[in-house]
Amino acid sequence: MRDAITVGLLAIGSVFALLSAIGLVRFPDLFMRMQASTKATTLGIGCLMLAVAWHFGEIGVATRSLLVVLFVFLTAPAGAHMIARAAYVTGVPLWQGTLRDDLAGKYDIAHHELEGVAKPDEGANRD
Amino acid sequence: MTSELVRNASLAALGVLALAVLVAMVRLVKGPSLPDRVVAVDLVGMLAAGMIGVLSIYAGNGVYVDVAIVIALISFLATVAIARYIERREVR
Numbered sequence: 001m002r003d004a005i006t007v008g009l010l011a012i013g014s015v016f017a018l019l020s021a022i023g024l025v026r027f028p029d030l031f032m033r034m035q036a037s038t039k040a041t042t043l044g045i046g047c048l049m050l051a052v053a054w055h056f057g058e059i060g061v062a063t064r065s066l067l068v069v070l071f072v073f074l075t076a077p078a079g080a081h082m083i084a085r086a087a088y089v090t091g092v093p094l095w096q097g098t099l100r101d102d103l104a105g106k107y108d109i110a111h112h113e114l115e116g117v118a119k120p121d122e123g124a125n126r127d
Numbered sequence: 128m129t130s131e132l133v134r135n136a137s138l139a140a141l142g143v144l145a146l147a148v149l150v151a152m153v154r155l156v157k158g159p160s161l162p163d164r165v166v167a168v169d170l171v172g173m174l175a176a177g178m179i180g181v182l183s184i185y186a187g188n189g190v191y192v193d194v195a196i197v198i199a200l201i202s203f204l205a206t207v208a209i210a211r212y213i214e215r216r217e218v219r
Contacts, residue, residue, distance in 0.1 A: 007136040010181065014143040017174055021147035024154045024170055030163055033154070037170040045199075048140070048177045052184055052192060055133065061189035065180065068195050072173065075203040079169060082210035087162035089214055 006055045013047030016040050029095035030087050038080040045072050129187040137185040144178045165209050172202025 023036025049069045053062035089109050094101060106115040148171055155167035176195040183191035 003130050003133050006133055006184070010136050010140040010184070013177065014140040014147075014181070017177055018143050018147040018150070020170065021150035021174070024151055024167060025157075030160065030166070033163065034166050037151075037166055041170055041173045045173055045177045045180075048180045049192075049195070052180045052189075055129075055184050056189045058189060061183075061192055064189075064192045064196060068176065068180070068192065068199055071196070071199055071203075072176075075199070076173075079203055079206040079210070082207055083162050083165055083169070083213075086210045086214040087160070090162075092160045092162055 002054075006051050009047050009051035009054065013044045013051060016044035016047065020044060029098070030092050031084060032095065034080050034084055038076050042072055042076045045069070129184065134185060137181050140181045141178060141185065144174055144181065148174050148178075161213055162210075165206060165213070168209075169202060169206045172198060172205070176202070 017040070020037050020040030023040060024033050027033045027036055046069045049065040052065040056062065088103065088107075089112075103114075107113075108115065151167050151170045151174065155164055155171070158164045158167060176198045179191055179195040179198060183189055183195075
């Protein structure tokens with residue numbers, strides 16, 4: 001039973017890691033690729049590290065492997081956000097089938113300001 | 128301590144992860160823009176951390192998990208640094 005859970009977690013984790021790599025190659029657009037690589041990899045690494053924690057069953061190893069999970073959960077969205085912003089600012093093209101781009105024309109790339117956010121006279125009479 | 132079933136399963140998982148690294152390398156070589164390559168490098172780093180975890184199961188030694196922590200940390204730092212670099216380089 002113990003080994004069965006370890007094997008199951010290993011299978012789920014490695015298959016999700018492979019799926020994220022396939023998504024990274026097959027999606028048409030940087031932002032979609034980032035979606036595949038970030039989310040599926042987070043789940044994959046989480047399952048693999050849970051397998052490590054479960055297999056050893058010691059408090060020291062379990063703490064360190066769960067620390068890896070916590071770290072990946074914290075840093076993967078932050079890193080993906082930074083790459084996505086850098087890519088959008090530098091003009092990486094979106095997929096042709098993209099339906100809407102909410103930032104188009106509203107984001108001042110030179111000064112990193114979003115139009116309509118930093119205007120106190122509009123925000124005053126709204127509340 | 129490690130049974131034969133778990134050893135074989137971890138070996139298979141290492142194979143699948145190595146295949147994933149190879150597939151990610153396709154995007155690393157092909158990627159049309161620099162952020163594509165950064166995403167691929169980030170994915171390879173995460174996969175390396177996972178491989179180290181599976182390797183610790185295969186070897187039956189929990190010491191290797193420390194290496195996974197360090198790889199995940201350095202991979203994140205590299206990603207953030209390159210993202211800042213891309214943004215600064217183009218704006219100017």
